[in-house]
Amino acid sequence: MDFREDYQALIEKQLQEWKAQADRFKASAAQMEAQARIQYEKNLELLRATQAQAWDNFNKLKSAHEGNWEQWKAHMEQAGEEVRSAFQRMTGHFKP
Numbered sequence: 001m002d003f004r005e006d007y008q009a010l011i012e013k014q015l016q017e018w019k020a021q022a023d024r025f026k027a028s029a030a031q032m033e034a035q036a037r038i039q040y041e042k043n044l045e046l047l048r049a050t051q052a053q054a055w056d057n058f059n060k061l062k063s064a065h066e067g068n069w070e071q072w073k074a075h076m077e078q079a080g081e082e083v084r085s086a087f088q089r090m091t092g093h094f095k096p
Helices: 001-028 033-065 066-093
Strands: none
Touching: 001 033, 001 066, 033 066
16 A cells, blocks of 8 residues: 555544544433533534544545645644544543
8 A cells, every 4th residue: 555545544444433432422412411411412513513524524635636635635634633622522521
């Protein structure tokens, strides 16, 4: 594999891990009291939207031509940071 394929495989693995963690968060929501659940679900919705954007960037990265691949790599890294931040907010406020 070349660098691009290695990088894309790494990103796809990370996105899958984040999806699994978000699924665990969703399962935890059923066990929370109503008020906490409302806030939890709002944060989870924001997390899912952030993940969707990361997946969109990943798909664009995968289909990018050599000339703009680095640009999409930068977008992917930024999206990854946003997903990590969303996860930190979730884990900081809600322990699964």
